[in-house]
Amino acid sequence: xxxxxxxxxxxxxxxxxxILKVLDERxxxxxxxxxxxxxxxxxxxxxxxxxxxxxxxxxxxxxxxxDVVFFSAGTEVSLKYCPIAVKAGxxxxxxxxxxxxxxxxxxxxxxxxxxxxxxxxxLIANPNCSTIQMIVALAPIHxxxxxxxxxxxxxxxxxxxxxxxxxxxxxxxxxxxxGKEPPEGVxxxxxxxxxxxxxxxxxxxxxYREEDKMVKETCKILESDIKVCPTTVRVPVMFCHSxxxxxxxxxxxxxxxxxxxxxxxxxIVMVDDPARSVYPTPLACQDRDEVFVGRLRVDPTVPxxxxxxxxxxxxxxxxxxxxxxxxxxxxxxxxx
Amino acid sequence: xxxxxxxxxxxxxxxxxxILKVLDERxxxxxxxxxxxxxxxxxxxxxxxxxxxxxxxxxxxxxxxxDVVFFSAGTEVSLKYCPIAVKAGxxxxxxxxxxxxxxxxxxxxxxxxxxxxxxxxxLIANPNCSTIQMIVALAPIHxxxxxxxxxxxxxxxxxxxxxxxxxxxxxxxxxxxxGKEPPEGVxxxxxxxxxxxxxxxxxxxxxYREEDKMVKETCKILESDIKVCPTTVRVPVMFCHSxxxxxxxxxxxxxxxxxxxxxxxxxIVMVDDPARSVYPTPLACQDRDEVFVGRLRVDPTVPxxxxxxxxxxxxxxxxxxxxxxxxxxxxxxxxx
Numbered sequence: 001x002x003x004x005x006x007x008x009x010x011x012x013x014x015x016x017x018x019i020l021k022v023l024d025e026r027x028x029x030x031x032x033x034x035x036x037x038x039x040x041x042x043x044x045x046x047x048x049x050x051x052x053x054x055x056x057x058x059x060x061x062x063x064x065x066x067d068v069v070f071f072s073a074g075t076e077v078s079l080k081y082c083p084i085a086v087k088a089g090x091x092x093x094x095x096x097x098x099x100x101x102x103x104x105x106x107x108x109x110x111x112x113x114x115x116x117x118x119x120x121x122x123l124i125a126n127p128n129c130s131t132i133q134m135i136v137a138l139a140p141i142h143x144x145x146x147x148x149x150x151x152x153x154x155x156x157x158x159x160x161x162x163x164x165x166x167x168x169x170x171x172x173x174x175x176x177x178x179g180k181e182p183p184e185g186v187x188x189x190x191x192x193x194x195x196x197x198x199x200x201x202x203x204x205x206x207x208y209r210e211e212d213k214m215v216k217e218t219c220k221i222l223e224s225d226i227k228v229c230p231t232t233v234r235v236p237v238m239f240c241h242s243x244x245x246x247x248x249x250x251x252x253x254x255x256x257x258x259x260x261x262x263x264x265x266x267x268i269v270m271v272d273d274p275a276r277s278v279y280p281t282p283l284a285c286q287d288r289d290e291v292f293v294g295r296l297r298v299d300p301t302v303p304x305x306x307x308x309x310x311x312x313x314x315x316x317x318x319x320x321x322x323x324x325x326x327x328x329x330x331x332x333x334x335x336x
Numbered sequence: 337x338x339x340x341x342x343x344x345x346x347x348x349x350x351x352x353x354x355i356l357k358v359l360d361e362r363x364x365x366x367x368x369x370x371x372x373x374x375x376x377x378x379x380x381x382x383x384x385x386x387x388x389x390x391x392x393x394x395x396x397x398x399x400x401x402x403d404v405v406f407f408s409a410g411t412e413v414s415l416k417y418c419p420i421a422v423k424a425g426x427x428x429x430x431x432x433x434x435x436x437x438x439x440x441x442x443x444x445x446x447x448x449x450x451x452x453x454x455x456x457x458x459l460i461a462n463p464n465c466s467t468i469q470m471i472v473a474l475a476p477i478h479x480x481x482x483x484x485x486x487x488x489x490x491x492x493x494x495x496x497x498x499x500x501x502x503x504x505x506x507x508x509x510x511x512x513x514x515g516k517e518p519p520e521g522v523x524x525x526x527x528x529x530x531x532x533x534x535x536x537x538x539x540x541x542x543x544y545r546e547e548d549k550m551v552k553e554t555c556k557i558l559e560s561d562i563k564v565c566p567t568t569v570r571v572p573v574m575f576c577h578s579x580x581x582x583x584x585x586x587x588x589x590x591x592x593x594x595x596x597x598x599x600x601x602x603x604i605v606m607v608d609d610p611a612r613s614v615y616p617t618p619l620a621c622q623d624r625d626e627v628f629v630g631r632l633r634v635d636p637t638v639p640x641x642x643x644x645x646x647x648x649x650x651x652x653x654x655x656x657x658x659x660x661x662x663x664x665x666x667x668x669x670x671x672x
Contacts, residue, residue: 149638153489153567153580170513174513177506177509177510188613189617190619193505193573193574193619195573195578196617197578197580197617197631198615206610206633207633227637229582229637229638229641229643231631231643231645233491235572237529237530237531237572242531242533244489244569246487246565246567274542275538277524277525279533281530282529282530282531283525283529294533299565301485301487301564301565302563302565307565309567
């Protein structure tokens with residue numbers, strides 16, 4: 001390719017910085033780069049391939065001339081500025097919750113439903129982090145033997161909340177280790193040496209919104225009425241989300257068959273020798289783009305049940321890498 | 337009561353020290369107290385109600401004269417010395433895995449199956465910590481509407497491993513916060529800011545033994561062939577185990593009915609106002625004897641499904657308190 005003009009809105013945030021890094025690793029030719037953030041962060045300089053770029057204020061910017069713009073600056077910013085960027089002629093890949101369930105907006109995990117981008121109207125949504133890693137692991141099984149039901153409990157790192165959450169986890173941990181009261185902040189309870197079974201706000205269904213996302217996004221991406229029963233929990237881990245997943249398949253299948261599907265699938269790494277304590281852990285999966293699966297085993301309590309433990313870097317695989325991969329796979333497949 | 341002669345084997349360990357504390361709180365009359373531990377810890381002095389007790393070496397001790405002996409010094413010690421204590425005339429309450437599945441040994445959670453002690457032959461087993469708190473929460477529901485299947489993912493604190501695990505979590509946390517390599521120890525991977533989806537050794541079934549315990553102990557205590565599908569995970573939390581539990585009941589039931597059963601049950605505290613971020617967390621449940629339940633909600637993906645989040649202090653409710661309560665409830669009900 002000749003190189004596109006690429007923009008990042010929310011460039012100074014946890015995901016924005018990671019998009020910059022993944023672009024550097026995965027996109028050889030970039031004609032021009034423009035970085036956007038809130039008024040507060042505008043004027044900062046970020047380096048990319050030896051050159052310094054000044055961060056522009058999203059509110060005062062004109063997106064004209066940009067071919068693709070990644071948005072990761074919160075739902076409000078996306079609701080307001082994605083349509084403006086689309087109107088200016090850019091393909092927008094939005095990492096927020098703003099447009100995911102809009103029927104006119106494809107919601108894409110490239111390994112699962114790249115075909116969905118064909119119907120885009122300038123805007124493509126990047127799914128929620130906890131959904132992406134589950135979909136990458138389950139889509140190849142679902143293609144062969146439709147999944148009927150998923151019961152999933154998550155163990156989600158604080159980096160999903162943002163850079164300020166990593167900071168509060170560190171500060172609270174230091175305080176507790178020193179025998180002091182942990183400082184308040186970011187979460188409604190201390191997160192250091194603790195667990196918070198709440199991610200996002202409560203909905204009428206009794207689910208927190210993170211749980212609701214896993215239910216609805218999974219159905220949309222897999223184009224199925226698959227039943228999803230999630231419990232999402234914040235844990236005192238800095239990077240990588242982990243998921244304990246139980247699935248029920250439509251037809252009988254052996255453990256060896258499921259294992260071989262996963263072993264051959266794109267972007268999945270099997271880390272599964274439990275007798276030797278080999279399974280994915282968040283510390284070991286940090287800074288990796290793949291989805292790691294271990295503890296794969298038969299669940300004998302239902303006809304065709306399996307359990308697995310799925311770990312991925314939420315900022316990379318669960319956000320930046322998926323967003324960039326939507327773009328690179330579109331280019332590679334002549335869909336851009 | 338007149339007061340019994342009480343012994344604790346493993347008195348210097350995490351659970352042993354907690355048994356001492358719970359005896360102080362719950363057993364008014366104690367005629368004499370004797371404390372036992374390994375050769376390494378023998379000779380130490382522990383204080384109880386203003387008096388100092390010298391710890392005896394289990395290997396060289398005679399249990400004669402003791403009415404009840406609590407064992408919590410590991411499976412090997414229990415296998416060897418429980419029968420000796422029984423022969424000496426004591427009622428033994430064993431907190432290890434040594435005799436739990438022995439059909440001649442009642443496995444007791446007082447709120448669920450105190451009646452089982454009637455058949456004891458001198459030895460009663462205290463269930464595994466992760467099983468106890470789940471049983472306390474589920475037994476009252478199961479009595480009214482039999483549970484058919486449980487899918488549970490645990491979030492277990494390091495104190496379940498012992499005092500040395502609390503120490504390594506602190507040391508590893510300090511190292512990582514200082515940007516250093518965490519010291520190795522206790523677990524096959526670092527536990528600080530990490531997750532380890534392994535508790536105990538792998539069995540042929542593909543389950544780790546902690547998972548196997550949850551399956552088999554649940555069936556034995558509830559006297560049912562209830563199907564249990566567990567995933568047990570160690571988390572960087574010091575005290576209290578948490579569990580994300582999905583249940584399928586035999587008959588239809590409303591959320592209000594389940595809530596009212598739990599609200600009226602012995603030793604259960606409902607902490608459940610998710611709109612206001614009210615749910616149990618391990619930090620808040622520390623040093624408490626009750627089982628805390630929150631996030632109670634309908635699971636619409638199966639006919640009579642419910643989810644809940646169960647937290648309890650694993651050293652107290654999951655070990656010491658349950659063991660002491662077996663004894664006090666036997667006394668109170670004229671079963672001793």
